[in-house]
Amino acid sequence: MIYESHIFKSKVNSVVSVGIAYQLCYGGVNHPLNVFEATCCLQRGHYLHRKKAFLAKRRQETRGASVHMKSGLGNLWFYLSQIYEQVPRVYDKGSEAVSLWQVRRWRMEVFKLPLKRGDLILDAGSGKGAMSDLLRRFGADTVMLDASLNMLAQGNGDRVQGVFERLPFRKGVFDHVVMGFSLHASIDYGLTLGNLRKSLKSGGRIFIVSIGRPSSRVKYALCLAYFEFVVPLLALLSTGKEFPLFSGLKTIYQNNPENELVRCQLDEFFETLEFKEMALGTVFKYVGVVAASSSQQRSPLSRRSPWI
């Protein structure tokens, strides 16, 4: 069954309403107080301090040139969300090929979570449900959440259309959250991570595998060349004339914050258990836990109805 979250039911077109809210809060990606800084301002002081230190180091490296950082696609999300609506038919073939057949292996890392049969798991940015399919085979209950109706339409089980930045779930209902190649596609990392943390039970874990951005310039340039020249070729060979749909990967890669910075941001919301770069830093894997002190646990009865 596909559930529509309340923002999608509103009279105003949901995407536009999220967009307007986003513009009002942050003034878009071109505003001097960019997304990253705005998000940071809402968070604790020591994070700002770490970010300042990071930027100071970067400024030294760039000989004083001003450095702007952001985390999240911002306005670009509206362009990429149209691609996600068109890609489902060729998504599996294309993503296998452009990852050199590694994508399944990276997703399988999710089995390092301490899973138990019957766990309720949120698959955030589920797409067609690649992560959910793996987890269900293990006996977990999953709820798939995605912004794209066309992606969800090709999945099975409980599915809800919604955005990370405004989750339609109660607090503290999920045992774990998994994000398979979807964090990099969010509008705003800070809002996304904050909301996902709220939806987790105390002691619940988050597993993320995502496109990253290496800090080393040499690695960055090499991987950019891969996205520019190799990805279109592999997409052409695997999906035929649909290959331009995979051009969004380069846009995502170029707009990603550096892995070091994402790690800082993740540390702010979760206790980090593992952060590992793979494929020269173009992919990273993260496992974090909600510390017991930040308990928001609800009665077991709420398991039956995770949404508001």
Ligand SMILES: C[S@@+](CC[C@H](N)C(=O)[O-])C[C@H]1O[C@@H](n2cnc3c(N)ncnc32)[C@H](O)[C@@H]1O
């Ligand atoms: C690359 S696909 C990943 C699909 C699947 N998890 C996998 O492992 O293959 C990214 C998905 O994230 C969804 N997405 C991107 N931004 C989102 C947001 N802000 N809220 C909800 N879903 C989002 C897209 O619609 C897309 O289906």
